[in-house]
Amino acid sequence: MANHDTEKKLITFRVKRFDPDGGERKRYTQEYKIEVMKGQSVLDCLNEIRWKQDGSLTFRRSCKSGICGSCAMTINGVNRLACETQVLALGSSTITVEPLKGFAVIKDLAVDIDPMVEKLLAVKPYLITKTPPPSDAERIQSPAERARLDGLYECILCGACTSSCPSFWADERYLGPHAFLKAYRFIADSRDDAPGEHLDALDDKHGLWRCHTIFNCVEACPKSLNPTKAIEALRRELVKEKIG
C-alpha cells in the first residue's frame, strides 16, 4: 500500500526575481521544479532550490519556527510566512512566490524593511514609566491586566499586514498596521504611564486617520491578530487624549 506521508509530488515554483545588477533583465520570473512531500514548507523548498539548483536565489529566513518574521513573502497571492506554509496544503502544483508588495526590493524575495522599522520606532514601542520601580519587586500586573495584552504582544513584525494594506500602497509614509498594533500593545499595558507619547506620531495624515477599515491586515496576519481592532481602540484613545 502506498504511504501517502512519504509520497512525493512534482511542484513548480514560479519565483519573481529581481537582480539590481541585471541591466535590462532586472526583473523576471524563474521556474524551478522540485519533488515535495507532505510536511515540507515553502521555506524548505526555497532552501532546497538555493542549495541544489541555484545559489543566487536570495531570500530572508532565520528561526524556521514562525517567530522571527523574516521569511514573510507573497505565496500564491497571499502574504504568508514561508516557514509555516505547507506546500502540499496549498493544493496547487504551481506555487508563485513574490516579495512583499509595497516594499523596495533589494534582491529577489528580500525587501528593504528599514522604513517599516523607522515607522515602528515613531510610536515608541517600549514601556514608558514615570515612577520608580518598586524596590523589592517587579512592576506587577493582575491576571486581568495581563490578559488585555493578548492579541497584541504576539506580533512578530513580519510586515505581512502593512504590505497588504492599500493605504500603504497609496502613501509610502503611512505608518501602517504593524506600528498601530505595537503602539496599542503599550498603551493597553497597565504599567505604561505615557499613552500620549505613543499616540503623538499617530495623529497625522499619514497616521491613524488614513486607515479605511479594509481589513486586509487582519486577513494577512500569520498570527491571526487584529490590527484593525487596535486601530479603532487607538482612535478612541486619541479622542480621549484630545478632549482631556
Ligand code: FES
Ligand atoms: S524563518 Fe522566522 S518566521 Fe519564518
